[in-house]
Amino acid sequence: MDSVISLKNVNKIYGTDVKTQVLTDVNLEIEKESFNSIIGASGSGKSTLLNIIGTLDRPTSGEVSINSVRTDSLKKTALASLRNETIGFVFQFHYLLPEFTAFENVLMPSRIKSGKITPEIRERALELMNLMGLTPVKDNIATKMSGGQQQRTAIARALINNPKIILADEPTGNLDSESTEVVYDIMRDINEKFKTTFVIITHDRKIAQKADRIIEIKDGRINLDFSSGEA
Amino acid sequence: MKLAFKIAWRFLSSSKGQTVLIVLGIAIGVSVQVFIGSLISGLQKSLLETTIGSSSQITVKASDRNERLADYQTVIDSVKKNEPLVTFISPAADAPGFIKTGNSTFPILMRGFNFDAADGIYKLKKSLIDGSLPKANEIMLGKDLVEEAGLKTGDSVDIVTPLGKMQKVTISGIYDLKVSSLNKSWTIAELPLVQSIFEYGNEVTSVEIQISDVFAADTAAQNIASVLPANLKTENWKDANASLLSGLNGQSISSLMIQVFVLISVILGIASVLAISVLQKSRQLGILKAMGIKDSTASTIFLFQGFVLGLFGAVLGVSFGLGLAFAFTKFALNPDGTPVINLFIDPKFIIVSSLIAVASATIASFIPARRSSRLDPMEVIKNG
Numbered sequence: 001m002d003s004v005i006s007l008k009n010v011n012k013i014y015g016t017d018v019k020t021q022v023l024t025d026v027n028l029e030i031e032k033e034s035f036n037s038i039i040g041a042s043g044s045g046k047s048t049l050l051n052i053i054g055t056l057d058r059p060t061s062g063e064v065s066i067n068s069v070r071t072d073s074l075k076k077t078a079l080a081s082l083r084n085e086t087i088g089f090v091f092q093f094h095y096l097l098p099e100f101t102a103f104e105n106v107l108m109p110s111r112i113k114s115g116k117i118t119p120e121i122r123e124r125a126l127e128l129m130n131l132m133g134l135t136p137v138k139d140n141i142a143t144k145m146s147g148g149q150q151q152r153t154a155i156a157r158a159l160i161n162n163p164k165i166i167l168a169d170e171p172t173g174n175l176d177s178e179s180t181e182v183v184y185d186i187m188r189d190i191n192e193k194f195k196t197t198f199v200i201i202t203h204d205r206k207i208a209q210k211a212d213r214i215i216e217i218k219d220g221r222i223n224l225d226f227s228s229g230e231a
Numbered sequence: 232m233k234l235a236f237k238i239a240w241r242f243l244s245s246s247k248g249q250t251v252l253i254v255l256g257i258a259i260g261v262s263v264q265v266f267i268g269s270l271i272s273g274l275q276k277s278l279l280e281t282t283i284g285s286s287s288q289i290t291v292k293a294s295d296r297n298e299r300l301a302d303y304q305t306v307i308d309s310v311k312k313n314e315p316l317v318t319f320i321s322p323a324a325d326a327p328g329f330i331k332t333g334n335s336t337f338p339i340l341m342r343g344f345n346f347d348a349a350d351g352i353y354k355l356k357k358s359l360i361d362g363s364l365p366k367a368n369e370i371m372l373g374k375d376l377v378e379e380a381g382l383k384t385g386d387s388v389d390i391v392t393p394l395g396k397m398q399k400v401t402i403s404g405i406y407d408l409k410v411s412s413l414n415k416s417w418t419i420a421e422l423p424l425v426q427s428i429f430e431y432g433n434e435v436t437s438v439e440i441q442i443s444d445v446f447a448a449d450t451a452a453q454n455i456a457s458v459l460p461a462n463l464k465t466e467n468w469k470d471a472n473a474s475l476l477s478g479l480n481g482q483s484i485s486s487l488m489i490q491v492f493v494l495i496s497v498i499l500g501i502a503s504v505l506a507i508s509v510l511q512k513s514r515q516l517g518i519l520k521a522m523g524i525k526d527s528t529a530s531t532i533f534l535f536q537g538f539v540l541g542l543f544g545a546v547l548g549v550s551f552g553l554g555l556a557f558a559f560t561k562f563a564l565n566p567d568g569t570p571v572i573n574l575f576i577d578p579k580f581i582i583v584s585s586l587i588a589v590a591s592a593t594i595a596s597f598i599p600a601r602r603s604s605r606l607d608p609m610e611v612i613k614n615g
Contacts, residue, residue, distance in 0.1 A: 047613075056521060056609050077525050084523020091612060095518045099238075099245040109522045111234050157522075169612075 004164055004197050005030035005053055010062035012048055012220075022048045024220045026062070032164075033195040035188065037208040040217035046201050047169055049217060053199065054087055054167045055079045067164055084113050088158025088196075092170035096142035096150055096157075103129065103138040106156045113161055121160070128156040132186060148179030155186060159194070166190075168200040172207070184210060235528050238519075239535035242512060253504050254543045260497035261548025261588045264490045265581055266555045271486035273575035275479050279445060282475055283468045285353050285408065287323075287439035289452045290466045291459065298462065299324075299434035306438050306459060313458045316442040316451050319351030322435040324425040330372075330418065331389040331397070332380055339376070339418040341390065343425025343435075352441050355406060355419065362404025365420050369403035373414030377405055390418070390428055398428050494587065498595045501540060505533055505599040509606070516603055517611025530604035533596045541592025545585035552581075 005028070012023040022045045030036055040046040051057040052064060055071045064072045067086055071079065083089075088109070096105045106125045107117055129138050132152035137145050145153065151171060158166050168187070172180035184207055191198050200211065208214050209228070216224035243250045291306055293299060300306060303322045311317060324343035329336045346364055350356055355364060355371075362384035365371045370390070377383065382402060390398050400420070408414055426432065442451050445468070452467035459465070469476060509516070516529055553576070560570040 051609060051612065054521075056612065077527075080520070080523045080525050082523070083521065089521050095514070095521075095612075097515050097518060099241045099515070108519070111237075112519070112522055112524045112528075115233060 002032045003029040004032045004067055005199070006063075006065040006068075007049075007053070007059075008063040010049075010052060010059045010064060012045070012052065012057070013060045022220050023052070023059070026220075026222060028215070028222065030197060030199060031213075033191070033197055034213060035191045035198045035211050036200065036213045036215060037211035038199065038201045038215045038217060039203070039205065039208050040223075044217045045220040046217045050167050050169050050199065050201055053165075054089060055083055084109055085161055086164050088155075088161070088163040088166045090151070090154050090158050090166060090168035090171045092173040096153055098141065098143045101139050101141055102134060102145060102149075102153045105142055105153055106160055109157060109161045125156070125160055128159055129153075131189075132156050133182075146179075147175055148182065151175060151179070151183055152186065155183070155190075159190060159196070162194065163196065165197045165199065168198065170201055170203065173203065180204070180207065232528075232531065234524075235531035236535050239532045239539065242508070242515075242532070243536055243539060246508075246511075249504065249508070250540070253501060253540050254547060256500045256504075257497050257541060257544025257588060257592060258547035258551055260493045260500075261545050261584060262551035262555060263493050264584045264588075265549055265552025266559075267486055267489050268580055268584065269552070269556050269574040269576050270559070270572065271482055272577060272580070273572050275482060276575050277573055278475075278479070281409065282472065283445060285358075286468070287352060287437075288442055288445055288448050288468045289440040289455060291438040291440070291455065291463055292436070292466065294462055294464045299431060299436050300438065300463070301432075301434045303435045303438055306463065309458055310438070310440065310455050314442070314451055314455050316444055316447055317440055318443050319348070319441040321345060321348035321352055321439050322422065323349065323437050323439055324422055324429070324431055324435045325437065326392070326425060326429040326431075328393065328418075328429075329391040330376075330380070331391050332382060332386070335380065336391070337376060337380055338416065339390075340416045341425050341429070342417050342419050343422040344419060345422050349439075352439055353408070358406045358408050359404050360407050362402070365403040365424075367421065368400055368424060369420065370400045370424075371404045371406055371419040372402055373417055374405055374407040375411050375414035376416070376418075377402075379415070392429055396428065396430075400424070490584075494591060497544075497588065498591045501537060501592050501595040502598050505537060505596050506602065508536070509533065509599040509602045512603075513606055514611050516606050517608040520606070520608040521612065526604040529606070530600035533600040533603050534593060537593045537596025537600075538589065541589035544592065545588040548588065549581055549585055 007026050007028040010023055010026040011021065014020045014022055026049065038046045038049065048057065052059050055066065059072055063070060066082065069082065071082065074082065097108065100108070103125065106129060107121070110117060110121050129135055132155060134149060134152055134156065137149055142150065142153070172183050175183065187198060188210070190196055202208050211228065213227045215222060307320050307322065310320060322345060326341045328339055328341050330339050346355065360374060372382065382388065384402055384404055386402050387399055388402065390400055406419070442448060448467040449469045452465040456465045519529060556574045556576065560574055563571045565571055
């Protein structure tokens with residue numbers, strides 16, 4: 001198995017005086033180009049798991065490798081570059097930069113990466129936005145769009161640097177069922193078209209079942225882990 | 232770098248109200264600095280001009296007060312040759328005496344000048360308010376004396392020396408040197424007239440000098456003394472006006488104090504507003520960091536904000552300050568229509584104030600910049 005994300009005996013403990021163990025001995029391999037969903041009750045530790053994978057948070061103990069690079073010991077600047085080039089984030093609360101237009105938001109990771117925007121990147125951004133059906137609103141300020149449009153902008157932004165991995169935390173948690181459907185279909189399309197690995201946290205079992213693999217977290221441990229082929 | 236500037240610019244332009252407020256705050260600080268600075272240095276210039284602008288700044292005299300200078304032309308030549316700061320140099324023959332008109336006598340100081348040379352120091356032609364400069368056997372009296380004695384141009388009076396010698400002279404003109412004690416006592420005539428009335432022969436009592444840098448008067452005087460014969464001494468205005476000097480120093484220090492405190496309040500203002508702005512923008516910073524922006528770039532955003540705010544504040548502040556100065560010279564007038572104080576606009580001072588404002592605005596943004604560098608994206612993402 002060719003894994004792009006690998007966690008070995010990962011523990012996460014919050015707090016120094018009152019210690020709360022959020023993750024306990026998590027071992028997880030995520031296969032390249034796969035589409036995975038993580039489910040679990042709130043407080044089960046799934047968001048913490050995603051943030052550790054995304055290098056936004058560090059494990060208390062254990063090993064984390066992204067693309068065969070150990071991230072638990074990397075410096076902050078190295079992590080920033082790794083996030084910028086390898087990982088795209090999609091959060092529940094869209095998190096666009098409200099001072100910039102949709103198009104500028106999509107270009108932002110590329111600006112962070114190389115400083116300037118080449119015509120090819122501009123072209124790619126327009127193509128991605130077209131794919132998401134955002135062309136009519138591309139010059140809107142981020143706040144002047146519907147929730148679905150904002151979330152699709154966030155996905156386009158996550159994709160601009162052509163990352164290996166997209167991490168999404170409840171990407172449709174704030175959307176109505178119709179927009180939810182659209183956003184998932186888009187993510188599946190991208191997974192097939194660009195071979196991007198997806199790890200998506202969701203509450204929605206119906207949505208989770210569309211993934212190749214479902215991982216259930218319970219009390220900080222992996223409770224269930226099965227591929228849709230087996231089910 | 233470019234990205235940080237772009238983001239900084241967008242942050243500033245998207246919260247226009249806040250930006251305008253800080254820029255105005257800095258601008259008011261800078262304008263107060265420019266205005267106070269120009270006012271105080273204008274005040275000092277005009278004070279200096281009225282006190283010593285029309286008087287001898289360095290005077291060469293005989294060490295013995297009963298002696299006079301016979302070979303004054305040599306003194307003039309050697310001073311000119313050895314002291315580059317000298318702008319005007321003029322011999323003078325002074326003698327105390329009296330003016331007698333009818334039954335009244337007034338004490339006077341008879342001053343004999345070579346008008347071509349002395350006009351550079353005393354601006355005698357300019358201060359004439361009636362008549363003309365005196366020629367042979369003529370004198371010029373001050374405005375206050377003629378008022379007191381009831382004299383006018385063309386009248387004849389007697390000059391009486393302390394030894395009792397008397398000579399009839401004609402009043403050729405009336406001057407106003409703007410200092411009443413001078414206007415009351417100085418009786419100005421050509422050098423030969425004074426020399427003949429008081430029997431000085433070919434001698435003068437002093438050589439008077441003005442220099443281009445008035446504050447160098449003490450060192451220039453020392454230099455001049457060193458090239459003169461030992462029987463001569465120099466006096467300079469600084470020794471004679473210690474209280475004026477300390478007054479000027481006091482003004483400079485208080486002006487500096489005002490400027491420093493204005494600057495401190497500007498810095499505190501910028502630092503606090505930018506610190507709040509880091510909190511306001513923490514969500515954006517969190518997103519940017521999740522997208523992989525480096526901590527150093529994130530902090531540069533705020534340094535640029537400080538720099539841009541400082542730059543706009545300085546430009547606006549200088550225009551405000553100059554406008555204020557212009558209005559002041561236009562509307563704060565003496566009854567005769569001249570400005571109360573002529574402001575002194577020094578481009579160097581204005582450039583330095585502006586640079587200090589920009590630099591301090593940038594320095595003030597170091598604290599928020601550090602905060603922004605330390606911000607952990609997890610805080611933002613966890614708290615929604």
